[in-house]
Amino acid sequence: MKILTAAQTRALDQATIQEQGITSAQLMERAASAFVEWLSHQFDSNEAGEILLLCGPGNNGGDGLAAARLLHQAGYAVRVALLPAEKQSADWQHNRQQLPAAVPVAEMEAEKLPEIASGTLVVDALFGTGLSRPLEGLAAAVVRHLNKAQARVVAIDLPSGLFAEAPQPADSAVVRAQHTVSFGLPKLAFLLPQNADFVGAWHVEDIGLSKRFINETATPWHYTDAAAVAGALPPRPKFSHKGTFGHxxxxxxxxxxxxxxxxxxxxxxxxxxxxxxxxxxxxxxxxxxxxxxxxxxxxxxxxxxxxxxxxxxxxxxxxxxxxxxxxxxxxxxxxxxxxxxxxxxxxxxxxxxxxxxxxxxxxxxxxxxxxxxxxxxxxxxxxxxxxxxxxxxxxxxxxxxxxxxxxxxxxxxxxxxxxxxxxxxxxxxxxxxxxxxxxxxxxxxxxxxxxxxxxxxxxxxxxxxxxxxxxxxxxxxxxxxxxxxxxxxxxxxxxxxxxxxxxxxxxxxxxx
Ligand SMILES: NC(=O)C1=CN([C@@H]2O[C@H](COP(=O)(O)OP(=O)(O)OC[C@H]3O[C@@H](n4cnc5c(N)ncnc54)[C@H](O)[C@@H]3O)[C@@H](O)[C@H]2O)[C@@H](O)CC1
Ligand SMILES: Nc1ncnc2c1ncn2[C@@H]1O[C@H](COP(=O)(O)OP(=O)(O)O)[C@@H](O)[C@H]1O
Ligand SMILES: [K+]
Missing domain, CATH: 3.40.1190.20 (Ribokinase)
Structure with a gap:
């Protein structure tokens, strides 16, 4: 299995959209459905209790909004807290409009961080691979607030504040998730010991990304799974002898x-x-x-x-x-x-x-x-x-x-x-x-x-x-x-x- 860079991941999303004739909103819907399917296998609505989804302004937040709608439709109790920003992505806006009015939505403020009771199931959809610099200001305050709460945290795609393929400056605000649910392929960050406390157990869900693009793209990193070594050991020929397999x-x-x-x-x-x-x-x-x-x-x-x-x-x-x-x-x-x-x-x-x-x-x-x-x-x-x-x-x-x-x-x-x-x-x-x-x-x-x-x-x-x-x-x-x-x-x-x-x-x- 290949591990792509963040830039290659963006190109993969685009290639999938073009090749399969779908919109980026439809791809986001696939990601959100895959996430909700994973979550519902893990926690039924009783075990989950009221789920708090923290949503940022980009497509990671868009995934969170779509997931909030799907969870609500599946009978889960959900509430959404939005991170205010000057601009939101187009697919974010689409999913904001699709959110049923019955789902409570609040805008976060420095003086009014969401209440997170001990044991609350929190979905971290603040930032994903689009993170361009360490978190600061309100975003950093929200992450620190979340890390202090005794919550159960599941991150969508990447724990917010973590870079997908580069180190964090010391003391950066990064979500500490128990689970991270990502799409298509694993990320480099998941494999390094220094990120273990942020990523928790990671899972990769299939969302039908372009196999052609993945096959044709040369990546710096690979992941040796069962498929990579299937059939790698030649069978021992019937007439082999001890000299056949080396001394x-x-x-x-x-x-x-x-x-x-x-x-x-x-x-x-x-x-x-x-x-x-x-x-x-x-x-x-x-x-x-x-x-x-x-x-x-x-x-x-x-x-x-x-x-x-x-x-x-x-x-x-x-x-x-x-x-x-x-x-x-x-x-x-x-x-x-x-x-x-x-x-x-x-x-x-x-x-x-x-x-x-x-x-x-x-x-x-x-x-x-x-x-x-x-x-x-x-x-x-x-x-x-x-x-x-x-x-x-x-x-x-x-x-x-x-x-x-x-x-x-x-x-x-x-x-x-x-x-x-x-x-x-x-x-x-x-x-x-x-x-x-x-x-x-x-x-x-x-x-x-x-x-x-x-x-x-x-x-x-x-x-x-x-x-x-x-x-x-x-x-x-x-x-x-x-x-x-x-x-x-x-x-x-x-x-x-x-x-x-x-x-x-x-x-x-x-x-x-
Ligand atoms: N169609 C797609 O592109 C798909 C994207 N997916 C989701 O999209 C995510 C990537 O989305 P985006 O590229 O919108 O990125 P993000 O949602 O990670 O964040 C980008 C936004 O955050 C801002 N930002 C970056 N660093 C910041 C910082 N330190 N402080 C404050 N604001 C900051 C950017 O200016 C931009 O507005 C993935 O992680 C994944 O969750 C999935 O929906 C799968 C399909
Ligand atoms: N937490 C772990 N998860 C998976 N494999 C591990 C883990 N810890 C150690 N290993 C594997 O066990 C082996 C330990 O090798 P090494 O450190 O040389 O030990 P020793 O010198 O005692 O034989 C390596 O192959 C390493 O990958
Ligand atoms: K996230």
Whole structure:
């Protein structure tokens, strides 16, 4: 699914209007009906009580006025409070005229803000994507008044005061909604942690916007939903053998952190790799062999950490990082790996695919000269703190996305910035936000599991780098979602994710 800019969203509305031969008022009617349908599924008229709709002067306010009429017709008790303005949009005026006289309407004033009793259901239709500057004056006062009330707040399209794709100045007045109901496609603002308290749970309703326009429009942001990865995993041919699905090498573990190596290996095996060899420090040999009998194991001469790089000729992909530690000798292993992976051989004309995670990322951060050695299409999987060590502290979540895109394009890498909506940046500067996963995965070892899945799918001969990464991130989150059905979020541990990778991949396997 694509995520459009605010300007592209306006153009999409226009294209829909022209293509379908409808008026903008008819499109607004669709949006308002979709909103009212969502609301009526959520709250019946008893649960809702008297609904207060706060309406601004633009089309967002127009949506609110149309919704007030439809709710009234559906038997809900509603009242409307209007934000005074010099000028209202044409569709606002149309919907103001259509509002039945039985619906009470008041104009807000600084001294007469609407009464909002505790528990009131409030629809925020003050401003949407047309917001051009932070709220001030009466609009800001209304928003602050609403935020102080103990109301249940549902925002139409966007919480008022929030920009759809840019940061707010600190202390701006922004509605804190429990739900945001938007139309057609999600907005960038919904995906960033800094906006979570404003947006609440978000929902996107279909209003029949032009599919042609969406298909033809190149957007900076994408949302990886089930449709984006449907059929992405090739079926396993009848006569396949273990050599068909690649041989992966995992460099992981140090004293006290062998669990990370075991989890990553388990995930790699469940990710469908043909063969897996793990190179682990001496202290991890028994641990690894006993807990992962399906994998082969090469013990390092050093007991507590890795000091040697095995020969790479046999492998189709290498993962490095989980539980690795940051010993000086291990830094040397990483440097050698980067150099050797970049060399082309007769059997392998392109660089050896690499997945770099955890302490291997921290080593890159503390020895930035290594960044120059990263082979093209290397996969890096930092969480925000690890990413900061590779770059610089971000001013806010939007700035972090800029840093992410710049890093991926400068180093021609695939960077997986982990979080609730994990964001994959490609070497060409696209950003793909993942839709799966849950807060139960905020538990030690979840990231090691992702490294294992990435390693398996990167060793897969038929998956190009981008498809392998997008699918891995999606399947990892989906495995977490499937696991949480059994464990609940609090009870979820990383091993539960490993056990559900198989079912998650089965869902996206192509049927032929
Ligand atoms: N046909 C369409 O264009 C559709 C639009 N839709 C709705 O229309 C919304 C966008 O409508 P608009 O473009 O009219 O924008 P808004 O309704 O968000 O607000 C625009 C109005 O607010 C004023 N304004 C902007 N920033 C302000 C500020 N800080 N303080 C005070 N006034 C400010 C502008 O001058 C303008 O009058 C969407 O969010 C969505 O809710 C939906 O009805 C779907 C169809
Ligand atoms: N709130 C959340 N919602 C969805 N996924 C999450 C959430 N918190 C963490 N995750 C996922 O869990 C993984 C955590 O990785 P990481 O931070 O490296 O943990 P660790 O180092 O303990 O393995 C990432 O893939 C991340 O996307
Ligand atoms: K709004």
């Amino acid at each position: 992966a090498l995992l460099l992981a573990g140090s004293r006290g952190k062998m669990g990370a190596a075991v989890l990553a290996a388990g995930a790699c095996l469940r990710g469908g790799v043909g063969l897996l060899t793990a190179h682990v420090p001496g202290c991890g040999y028994d641990i690894f062999q006993i807990s992962q009998p399906e994998a082969m194991c090469l013990p390092d001469p050093q007991v507590a950490y890795l000091s040697k790089l095995p020969k790479l000729d046999a492998y189709q992909a290498v993962g490095i990082g989980p539980g690795l530690g940051q010993a000086e000798a291990t830094y040397t292993v990483l440097r050698k790996l980067l150099k050797n992976a970049a060399k082309s051989t007769e059997k392998r004309p392109t660089p050896l695919p690499l997945v770099i995670d955890a302490d291997a990322l921290n080593l890159l951060g503390s020895h930035r000269a290594l960044l120059k050695l990263l082979p093209e299409n290397t996969i890096l999987t930092p969480h925000p703190k690890e990413f900061e060590r590779l770059t610089e502290p971000a001013r806010d979540d939007y700035h972090r996305l800029e840093l992410l895109r710049d890093f991926a394009t400068a180093h021609r890498c695939l960077v997986v910035l982990k979080g609730a909506y994990t964001c994959l940046a490609t070497p060409t500067g696209e950003l793909h936000f993942n839709s799966t996963g849950n807060a139960g995965m905020a538990t030690g070892g979840s990231g090691d599991v992702l490294t294992g899945v990435l390693l398996a799918l990167r060793a897969h001969a038929q998956l190009p780098a981008f498809e392998a990464v997008r699918l891995s991130v999606y399947a990892h989150g989906r495995a977490g979602d499937l696991a949480a059905v059994h464990t609940g979020q609090a009870g979820l541990v990383a091993g539960d994710i490993v056990r559900h990778i198989g079912p998650a991949l089965a869902e996206v396997q192509a049927q032929i």
